[in-house]
Amino acid sequence: MLNRRQFFSAATAGAAMLARGPKAFAAAKHDLIIKGGRVIDPSVRLDAVRDVAISGGRIAAFEPSIAEEATETLDARGKLVVPGLLDIHTHCGRFPTGPGLVLQDGVTGWVDAGSKGADAIGDTIAIARSSPQLGRVLINIGRAGILPEGDTMDLARADVAAAKEAISKNLDFIVGVKARLSRDVAGENDYEVLRRAQEVATSFNLPVMIHMGQTISPIGKLMDLLKRGDIVTHLFAPPPNSIIDDGGHILPEVLAARRRGVWFDVGNGQTGHMRWDTIGAIMKTGFWPDTFSTDWNVNAHETGVIDLPNCMSKLFGYGMTVNEAITRATCNASRIFPFLNDRGTLNAGAPADVAILELRKGNFEFLDNFKGKITGHQRLFPSATVLAGKVAPRS
Numbered sequence: 281m282l283n284r285r286q287f288f289s290a291a292t293a294g295a296a297m298l299a300r301g302p303k304a305f306a307a308a309k310h311d312l313i314i315k316g317g318r319v320i321d322p323s324v325r326l327d328a329v330r331d332v333a334i335s336g337g338r339i340a341a342f343e344p345s346i347a348e349e350a351t352e353t354l355d356a357r358g359k360l361v362v363p364g365l366l367d368i369h370t371h372c373g374r375f376p377t378g379p380g381l382v383l384q385d386g387v388t389g390w391v392d393a394g395s396k397g398a399d400a401i402g403d404t405i406a407i408a409r410s411s412p413q414l415g416r417v418l419i420n421i422g423r424a425g426i427l428p429e430g431d432t433m434d435l436a437r438a439d440v441a442a443a444k445e446a447i448s449k450n451l452d453f454i455v456g457v458k459a460r461l462s463r464d465v466a467g468e469n470d471y472e473v474l475r476r477a478q479e480v481a482t483s484f485n486l487p488v489m490i491h492m493g494q495t496i497s498p499i500g501k502l503m504d505l506l507k508r509g510d511i512v513t514h515l516f517a518p519p520p521n522s523i524i525d526d527g528g529h530i531l532p533e534v535l536a537a538r539r540r541g542v543w544f545d546v547g548n549g550q551t552g553h554m555r556w557d558t559i560g561a562i563m564k565t566g567f568w569p570d571t572f573s574t575d576w577n578v579n580a581h582e583t584g585v586i587d588l589p590n591c592m593s594k595l596f597g598y599g600m601t602v603n604e605a606i607t608r609a610t611c612n613a614s615r616i617f618p619f620l621n622d623r624g625t626l627n628a629g630a631p632a633d634v635a636i637l638e639l640r641k642g643n644f645e646f647l648d649n650f651k652g653k654i655t656g657h658q659r660l661f662p663s664a665t666v667l668a669g670k671v672a673p674r675s
């Protein structure tokens with residue numbers, strides 16, 4: 281027997297079904313509902329348990345509880361539900377399997393940062409073009425791309441005309457210019473290589489990304505060539521020529537660059553880019569990165585990189601909160617490149633790119649690029665990825 285209250289709710293539900301008619305009844309209202317996760321979306325200042333409904337590849341709603349029908353539901357109880365992660369410094373364009381692998385890490389948008397130059401930019405663009413998620417490339421100012429003997433050790437390789445021609449033919453996929461400036465990449469040419477990269481980039485109104493650290497020129501001198509919207513990757517690079525002096529002060533030229541709108545990115549990588557003591561000193565000053573990035577290569581899982589959620593977890597021990605880390609891997613990154621402007625958010629109407637992460641507590645070992653280990657007590661793990669409203673398969 282139904283009691284009075286159950287009777288009324290059953291009657292109301294029946295009336296609602298009838299009102300929608302037989303045709304509407306056949307199709308579920310939503311394609312997917314992600315149920316019961318802790319939704320952290322810094323773009324709308326949300327951190328609360330919510331259901332997220334997706335229809336037609338876009339976010340339809342997030343509410344404390346969504347009772348409407350969906351073709352598919354994903355149980356996210358106990359997990360974090362965040363906008364799809366954006367990784368602005370990868371080498372996904374070097375490997376046909378790259379985009380699919382980082383998709384499993386929760387990455388729904390990536391930038392290949394200068395794997396190739398003008399001579400073979402078509403190779404990275406082909407991978408970006410066939411990528412399941414959004415992928416774009418930075419053209420290396422060195423026309424041969426990354427070279428073991430140094431991209432621009434021979435200054436003639438920093439070929440302005442060749443880079444300009446490549447960009448003009450590929451404006452839909454080239455989103456900036458990369459200048460790698462370490463002494464083993466550019467040698468004494470660092471300043472001139474950056475000047476040429478800037479000449480190319482400004483003529484297309486594009487940003488330059490510099491790879492800093494262990495340069496011959498002082499970092500302050502290089503900073504002076506950077507304009508609003510440019511990106512400095514490897515901000516935690518240890519001396520020589522780190523962003524911090526021996527007295528623990530961020531260099532004035534670096535502070536000035538941030539004030540005029542230059543972005544500072546992690547670029548975890550594998551060699552020379554991060555060492556715990558430098559990270560500790562920089563974090564202590566409050567000069568925190570704007571974005572996280574992996575500097576991903578196909579061997580990432582066998583190195584200290586592992587995946588973007590792991591790289592994000594490395595700063596929890598230096599005072600960064602989970603929310604602050606997610607901000608940097610979602611909405612901050614979405615502001616840097618126009619092709620990402622409508623990503624990094626779960627706001628209603630946005631493309632339904634979602635990362636489902638697990639925040640585990642325990643003891644976790646994190647590596648820098650110098651075999652240094654620290655133990656942290658929280659780590660993010662990728663759990664599932666939703667791309668354009670569809671749950672991505674996991675291998």
Ligand SMILES: [Zn+2]
Binds near residue numbers: 369393
């Ligand atoms: Zn790189």
